[in-house]
Amino acid sequence: MKYTVDVLIYLKEGVLDTQGKAVSQSLHRLGFDQLDDVRVGKYIQLAINAQSAEEAKTLGEKMCSELLVNELIEDFDVKVVD
Amino acid sequence: MRVAVIVFPGSNCDRDVVHSLETTVGAEAERVWYESHDLPREVELVVLPGGFSYGDYLRCGAMAARTPVMDSVRRFAENGGLVLGICNGFQVLTESHLLPGAILANRSLTFLCKNCTIRVERNDTPFTALCAPNQVLQMPIAHHEGLFFLPEAQMQRLERENRIVFRYCSPEGETQDAYNPNGSMGHVAGIVNERGNVLGLMPHPERASERILGSADGAFIWNSLHSWLEEGGHR
Numbered sequence: 001m002k003y004t005v006d007v008l009i010y011l012k013e014g015v016l017d018t019q020g021k022a023v024s025q026s027l028h029r030l031g032f033d034q035l036d037d038v039r040v041g042k043y044i045q046l047a048i049n050a051q052s053a054e055e056a057k058t059l060g061e062k063m064c065s066e067l068l069v070n071e072l073i074e075d076f077d078v079k080v081v082d
Numbered sequence: 083m084r085v086a087v088i089v090f091p092g093s094n095c096d097r098d099v100v101h102s103l104e105t106t107v108g109a110e111a112e113r114v115w116y117e118s119h120d121l122p123r124e125v126e127l128v129v130l131p132g133g134f135s136y137g138d139y140l141r142c143g144a145m146a147a148r149t150p151v152m153d154s155v156r157r158f159a160e161n162g163g164l165v166l167g168i169c170n171g172f173q174v175l176t177e178s179h180l181l182p183g184a185i186l187a188n189r190s191l192t193f194l195c196k197n198c199t200i201r202v203e204r205n206d207t208p209f210t211a212l213c214a215p216n217q218v219l220q221m222p223i224a225h226h227e228g229l230f231f232l233p234e235a236q237m238q239r240l241e242r243e244n245r246i247v248f249r250y251c252s253p254e255g256e257t258q259d260a261y262n263p264n265g266s267m268g269h270v271a272g273i274v275n276e277r278g279n280v281l282g283l284m285p286h287p288e289r290a291s292e293r294i295l296g297s298a299d300g301a302f303i304w305n306s307l308h309s310w311l312e313e314g315g316h317r
Contacts, residue, residue, distance in 0.1 A: 014233065014234075015186070015231065016186060016189075016229070016231065016265070018186070018187045018188070018189055018191050018229075018265075019187065019191065022191050066148075067140070067144060067145070067148060068140070070141055070144070070177070070184055072183070072184050072232075072233070073184045073186070073231065
């Protein structure tokens with residue numbers, strides 16, 4: 001079975017997000033006064049051949065640990081979507 | 083002095099490193115392709131050069147850190163071999179966990195290509211043995227991701243263990259925010275591992291190793307390594 005696995009990667013609390021800061025400044029300039037903060041992350045979509053959704057998720061998590069995520073600065077979520 | 087200069091897809095300072103090693107200390111420097119599983123025999127120094135390995139995709143240095151040649155570089159370092167990572171090479175070293183920390187986008191979010199001055203914090207390393215204490219070196223930086231980051235507790239440990247070898251500073255040698263080009267924590271421009279045989283720095287010594295280039299200060303690093311190895315230094 002082929003599964004689509006979504007990976008969301010966020011910068012950890014306390015890690016300076018210069019991109020988020022710049023985007024936030026621009027949004028404020030556009031008049032979005034309600035905006036408090038912006039954090040910029042990454043979205044990665046994986047197509048994985050696996051026996052089950054659980055296996056696809058485990059594989060996705062393993063890919064995160066081995067390459068996709070730097071756990072010193074990033075947190076991640078892995079979700080099997082179909 | 084036998085040197086292996088690793089070439090990843092997207093490295094672009096490898097030839098400059100070879101040139102400066104040959105002209106300053108007469109080194110025999112060989113470029114080694116990233117798919118190699120072994121380093122050339124009797125290599126005494128490995129240099130990971132600057133550039134944009136894998137187009138800086140995902141995270142700078144992340145994919146280069148997971149190439150076959152890096153297994154050999156890791157074994158080499160574990161046996162006490164000298165490893166120098168410059169710019170993208172520094173990013174590869176942190177991504178390989180051969181050095182602590184992560185290198186994030188510059189505080190300014192712009193690519194910075196300019197001369198800067200760095201202060202030598204330690205001259206008891208193979209890379210700085212011929213520098214005077216607190217000597218100020220002028221070398222260019224050229225990067226978009228150069229902000230050295232470590233969580234606070236680990237940063238304190240790095241300071242305590244005296245692992246910071248270069249800090250950005252004013253031409254007079256003072257550390258000031260105005261002279262910290264990328265916002266690095268602790269004004270860090272270069273650090274060394276616990277054993278002292280693996281060093282990463284953002285500035286480019288190979289672009290400042292002869293007077294015609296505006297500064298010959300980078301040659302202090304090549305000369306230091308040369309003299310360390312000549313004297314049979316071991317880490």
